[in-house]
Each structure stands twice: as C-alpha cells, then as structure tokens.
Amino acid sequence: MTDAPLAIRALLQDGGSLRLDQDGGEGWRRITEASLEEYRAHHAADGYPEATRETMAMFEGFIAKWAGIWGADSMIDLGCGIGAALPPYVRNIAGTLIYAGLDPLDETPERDYPFVCGRLEDLAAKPLDKKFGLALFVTSLDHFEDARNALALAARITGGGHAVIWCGLHDSPLIARNDLSIKISALCQSNRNILTRMLAFLAYGLVTWPRVALALSRRERKLAAGRPLDNLHCHYFTEQSLKALLTQAGTVHEFARCPGTNSAFAAVTLNDAT
Ligand SMILES: C[S@@+](CC[C@H](N)C(=O)[O-])C[C@H]1O[C@@H](n2cnc3c(N)ncnc32)[C@H](O)[C@@H]1O
Known part of the structure; x- marks a missing residue:
C-alpha cells in the first residue's frame, strides 16, 4: 500500500505543522544537537549578531530576485532552525511568496509559519500533493549528512528544481x-x-x-x-568545492561572493538524480 500524499497544499494555505517520522545517523544527530545553545540564542531569541543580520538582508534580496525570475509562488526553507517567528531573511518577502520552514529539531512546537518537523530526507521519501516553488538552503547545506543527496532531494520536492543557497566558505x-x-x-x-x-x-x-x-x-x-574544523558541521566547503558540488548537482545561474564576509550565495536549477 502506498502512503497517502502529504497535505502540502493545505499546509501552505492554512499554516500549522506537519510532523514526520525521523531517521538519521547518530553522528549527524550529535552534530545537529551540538549547536542547540547557539540556535536558542540566535533563532529562538531572535538574537542574531548584527553582521549576520546584514548578510540576511542581502540574501533576502537574492531570494526575491530569483523567485521573481523563476516565477515561484512558494518556498521551503530546508533547515530553517528553531525560531517561532519568521527568520529575518524572509520577513519582507513572505507576504508575497508563501514561506514554509522544515527542520528536524522539535524545540518550538508553535510557529508563526507553516512548519514541517523532520529531515529533508524524511519529507522527500513521501509523496506530496503539491511541490514547492523554490528550495532554500540557508547556512544549512553543510549540516546535511550527504550534501549531494540533499540537493537531489530538493530537486524532487520542488516543481522546477529551483534552489537558492547561502553557504559559509572556509577558504x-x-x-x-x-x-x-x-x-x-x-x-x-x-x-x-x-x-x-x-x-x-x-x-x-x-x-x-x-x-x-x-x-x-x-x-x-x-x-x-578532509578533517573536521569543529564538531558542528558535516562538511566544510571552500569556494572551489562548493562550486564543484553545485555544478555536478545542476545548472548554476549565479554564484556571488557576499562582500566583507565568508558567505557565498548561489542560484541553481537542480537535477533530481536520486
Ligand atoms: C545553521 S542552522 C541554519 C538555520 C537557519 N536557516 C538560519 O540561517 O538561521 C542549520 C539547520 O539545518 C538543520 N538541518 C540539519 N540537518 C538537516 C536535514 N537533514 N534536513 C533538514 N534540516 C537539517 C539543523 O537542524 C539546523 O537548524
């Protein structure tokens, strides 16, 4: 018997939360939970450092630009964190582009936005009654056990395979x-x-x-x-390794280094090669 499709249409229209059965290796969970204190200070208490807020404002413009080019009507933030309020990088655009967050951390049951509690891998394993217009990876791609697979799964849950990515570089x-x-x-x-x-x-x-x-x-x-730089990430991308990964995953339309920071923004149409 196949699963009934997940009610994404109703989630986007009416809000609320969906909870998925979660899998995930022990090492990944240890890394994910190791950052909880920082997430409580940043996401939950809206206490992002000023420099991060500035980069978020730039990234919000980048999302708006590519959502407009692609004609997306909704976005799913893959690894949205634990905040009850909309993340600062979508606060100005969530009125015109429907926002949903997804995160495996179940710290904040009540959220101001449609929320899927689970991993991307758990969501992509289910049939969906509607695909999302756009996938966001906002400082989350380096937290996935398998970043290449995460990009392919993002292609599966979006209509056109469109993704906008913000990733910290370690050069x-x-x-x-x-x-x-x-x-x-x-x-x-x-x-x-x-x-x-x-x-x-x-x-x-x-x-x-x-x-x-x-x-x-x-x-x-x-x-x-190839040794870890800390105990908080699964991957440590450099400009070269990130570009190589994205080029293998699909078509890179824009790769922009964010001035004065170690962040890069990318707009990519992903192939579903899983
Ligand atoms: C650095 S935080 C980014 C939070 C938020 N996007 C921001 O920029 O403030 C990375 C997030 O990715 C989430 N994450 C890790 N593995 C994931 C997975 N397999 N599927 C979905 N989210 C995941 C973590 O739980 C964490 O909340």
Missing part, C-alpha cells in the same frame, strides 16, 4: 579577511589619533598576526586532509 584568506577587518575597524574607532593608532596597529600586528598565520595554516592542513 583561509576569506576567514582572515573577515576576522581581521572587524578587528582593524574596531582599532580605528577606538584610536582616533595617528600616534595611538600606529601604536595600536603595531601592537596588534606583533601579538595577533603570528597567531592568525598559525591558525590559518592549521585550517589549511585540516581542509586538505
């Missing part, structure tokens, strides 16, 4: 630029006089640059050996 020059530019700007603000500014730069350079150089080479060695 060490990008990380260095990010961290150091924040510090340099703070030094400039707290040292307005040329002399103290020069001394501050000098002291900072002597103390910090060697530490940064060491941290970068450690990062590069780990990336080259």
